[in-house]
Amino acid sequence: MKLSVVMPVYNEQATLQAVIDRVLAVPxxxxxxxxxxxxxxGSREILSGLHASYAHAQAQAWNRxxxxxxxxxxxxxxxxxxxxxxxxxxxxxxREAARRLWTRLCWEHPQTAAEILSRAPGDEGxxxxxxxxxxxxxxxxxxxxxxxxxIADLAQRSHVPRTLAPATPTGRVYAAVHELVxxxxxxxxxxxxxxxxxxxxxxxxxxxxxxxxx
Numbered sequence: 412m413k414l415s416v417v418m419p420v421y422n423e424q425a426t427l428q429a430v431i432d433r434v435l436a437v438p439x440x441x442x443x444x445x446x447x448x449x450x451x452x453g454s455r456e457i458l459s460g461l462h463a464s465y466a467h468a469q470a471q472a473w474n475r476x477x478x479x480x481x482x483x484x485x486x487x488x489x490x491x492x493x494x495x496x497x498x499x500x501x502x503x504x505x506r507e508a509a510r511r512l513w514t515r516l517c518w519e520h521p522q523t524a525a526e527i528l529s530r531a532p533g534d535e536g537x538x539x540x541x542x543x544x545x546x547x548x549x550x551x552x553x554x555x556x557x558x559x560x561x562i563a564d565l566a567q568r569s570h571v572p573r574t575l576a577p578a579t580p581t582g583r584v585y586a587a588v589h590e591l592v593x594x595x596x597x598x599x600x601x602x603x604x605x606x607x608x609x610x611x612x613x614x615x616x617x618x619x620x621x622x623x624x625x
Contacts, residue, residue, distance in 0.1 A: 415442045424453040473499040490520035501534035510570040514557040521553035549610040554581040558588040
C-alpha cells in the first residue's frame with residue numbers, strides 16, 4: 412500500500428533537503444508531494460532538483476529526461492530543469508535544441524548561467540566558448556553571451572534566430588548583433604549596435620580585422 416504525504420514548503424532552504432531525506436527514509440512505500448507556496452529563498456530550486464528527471468539523469472537515460480521535463484509546459488522558470496534539459500539534448504547530439512536552451516538560460520536566469528556554463532554539463536563546446544567569453548577584455552554580463560556567440564560561432568545564427576529574442580534590452584542587443592552578422596557588417600547595422608552595446612561592436616570589428624589580416 413502506497414502512502415501519499417503532502418508537504419507544504421515555504422522558505423525552507425536550510426532544512427528542506429534534510430526533511431525530505433528523513434521522510435523518504437521511513438520504511439514504507441511513500442509518495443512525497445511537495446507543494447511550494449511561493450518560496451523566495453531557493454527552496455523552489457531544491458525541489459526542481461528532485462524532479463522525476465533527476466533519477467533518469469542519474470541513470471543516463473537522456474531520452475527519458477527530455478520526456479519527463481517537456482511534459483511541463485512552464486519549464487523555463489526553473490533554471491535547474493532548464494540546465495538538465497539542455498544537457499539531455501546535448502548528450503543526444505541535439506545541438507540546436509541544447510543551444511537554444513543555453514541561450515534562454517542566459518536571458519532568463521543569468522546568475523545560474525554564470526555558475527553553470529563554465530562546465531556546461533554534456534556540452535564541452537559551450538563550456539569552451541563560455542570560458543573564452545569570460546576571458547575577453549570587455550566585461551559583458553551573462554545575458555550578452557548569446558549575442559557574443561553570434562560573433563564567435565556562426566552556428567548560433569541558425570540555431571537561435573532573432574525571432575526568439577525576448578522583447579527586452581538584452582533581446583534587442585541580440586537582434587542587433589544578428590542583423591550585423593547577417594548583413595556582413597552593414598554600416599546601418601553597425602550604427603544600431605553601437606547605440607546599444609558598443610563593446611560588442613568592437614569585438615566584432617576586431618575579429619573581422621583579424622580575419623582580413625591573415
